[in-house]
Amino acid sequence: xxxxxxxxxxxxxxxxxxxxxxxxxxxxxxxxxxxxxxxxxxxxxxxxxxxxxxxxxxxxxxxxxxxxxxxxxxxxxxxxxxxxxxxxxxxxxxxxxxxxxxxxxxxxxxxxxxxx
Amino acid sequence: xxxxxxxxxxxxxxxxxxxxxxxxxxxxxxxxxxxxxxxxxxxxxxxxxxxxxxxxxxxxxxxxxxxxxxxxxxxxxxxxxxxxxxxxxxxxxxxxxxxxxxxxxxxxxxxx
Numbered sequence: 001x002x003x004x005x006x007x008x009x010x011x012x013x014x015x016x017x018x019x020x021x022x023x024x025x026x027x028x029x030x031x032x033x034x035x036x037x038x039x040x041x042x043x044x045x046x047x048x049x050x051x052x053x054x055x056x057x058x059x060x061x062x063x064x065x066x067x068x069x070x071x072x073x074x075x076x077x078x079x080x081x082x083x084x085x086x087x088x089x090x091x092x093x094x095x096x097x098x099x100x101x102x103x104x105x106x107x108x109x110x111x112x113x114x115x116x
Numbered sequence: 117x118x119x120x121x122x123x124x125x126x127x128x129x130x131x132x133x134x135x136x137x138x139x140x141x142x143x144x145x146x147x148x149x150x151x152x153x154x155x156x157x158x159x160x161x162x163x164x165x166x167x168x169x170x171x172x173x174x175x176x177x178x179x180x181x182x183x184x185x186x187x188x189x190x191x192x193x194x195x196x197x198x199x200x201x202x203x204x205x206x207x208x209x210x211x212x213x214x215x216x217x218x219x220x221x222x223x224x225x226x227x228x
Binding site: 004035037043044045047050104106107109 | 149159204206
């Protein structure tokens, strides 16, 4: 069975601080995909990144960066110089299985509040 | 514009009154899915569809029905809604099951 744990339920930072959102996953599959989604106060789910299990290169996109470490089964998300608009719930998700058995499992989410 | 649409966006109903939430995508995606989001539980999959006329249960299918008669549409049916189905519902689609899923705007349902 697969599982995604986001231990940080809520995080509050002051604008311009860096913040890291943790994601730990469990799976027995050797091929899998990891995702991050953002849910702003308006409620929609916005796709941020997709990573496959064979690519452990870290990725940077503007103020966002992702650190994928298979050794610790973690896929952490860092926002540099946070802004008020970053306030949202962030979900980490894991896609495992093969073919028709593939399943997407979400973590419980981390509520990030960036204070001005 | 490529998108997933859901209707209605907000719905208040009473216990036992059948309702349907529609979902449509214009990206020619094979895979569609329904999730419900509840506080502290993240998103849980209700049903999914690999293609037309192919549907299967997700993690929390009880009390729900779906159909996939056309590739673009995947309605969620609550035959006899109950208060524990009060939730935020999302429809999603992707090219294939392993690919990135794109979500609709969500439907907030309150069952009294």
